[in-house]
Amino acid sequence: MIRILLADDDVDLCEMLAEYLTAEGFSITFVHDGETALRRAREDVFDLVVLDVMMPRKGGFDVLRELRTDSLTPVLMLTARGEDVDSIVGLELGADDYLAKPCNPRVLTARIRAVLRRVKQRPDEDINETPQVLVQADLTLHMGARRVTCIERDIALTSTEFSVLQVLLLEAGHIVSKQTLSEQALGRRMTRFDRSLDMHVSNLRHKLGALADGDERIKTIRGVGYQYVIK
Known part of the structure; x- marks a missing residue:
């Protein structure tokens, strides 16, 4: 089962997204502050991290910056709607994608699946036609x-x-x-x-x-x- 770490200080949002993503077949672990997010991302094995920009104890950008010093685990940033600078900074620091909040769970699921497809080479790709x-x-x-x-x-x-x-x-x-x-x-x-x-x-x-x-x-x-x- 694909394991996702969801880091956001909005408890209600986390619970709602976790319920939806679990129904979509993902295993969800959620935390509500940046320090815990960074520690869990390093201690456990996750296929993808969904990381909010604004969190207590350590902001999302700081978590991403430190995580990228020793990990290439895919990261999808959640940014405030209309804050384009947050999206740009996140991508500069090594985020794989971003999505503005409040986000539609269906759109988030689609973005997660798109990132995961990029991580794993599909065996049904045109191996005979495409040089490896x-x-x-x-x-x-x-x-x-x-x-x-x-x-x-x-x-x-x-x-x-x-x-x-x-x-x-x-x-x-x-x-x-x-x-x-x-x-x-x-x-x-x-x-x-x-x-x-x-x-x-x-x-x-x-x-x-x-x-x-x-x-x-x-x-x-x-x-x-x-x-x-x-x-």
């Missing part, structure tokens, strides 16, 4: 192991960053529209003012660095999408 190792110059992506090396060093990527890079590498040299990238990597259509892809690509650029000649690896095609550059 993608190589572009000094970068290698291993699909099965979900491992990336660049300039002979391992690069720690979140599940979402890995999926975004995989889609771009499969189309290396070609432009991938933002809508296509969102649907294939994030598992959902983009909405207006959605900055998720921009932030995940920004994180990838930071982690991978430039090409050997100093040029950027992932090029922004203004108004269209992104392109992984081939030299």
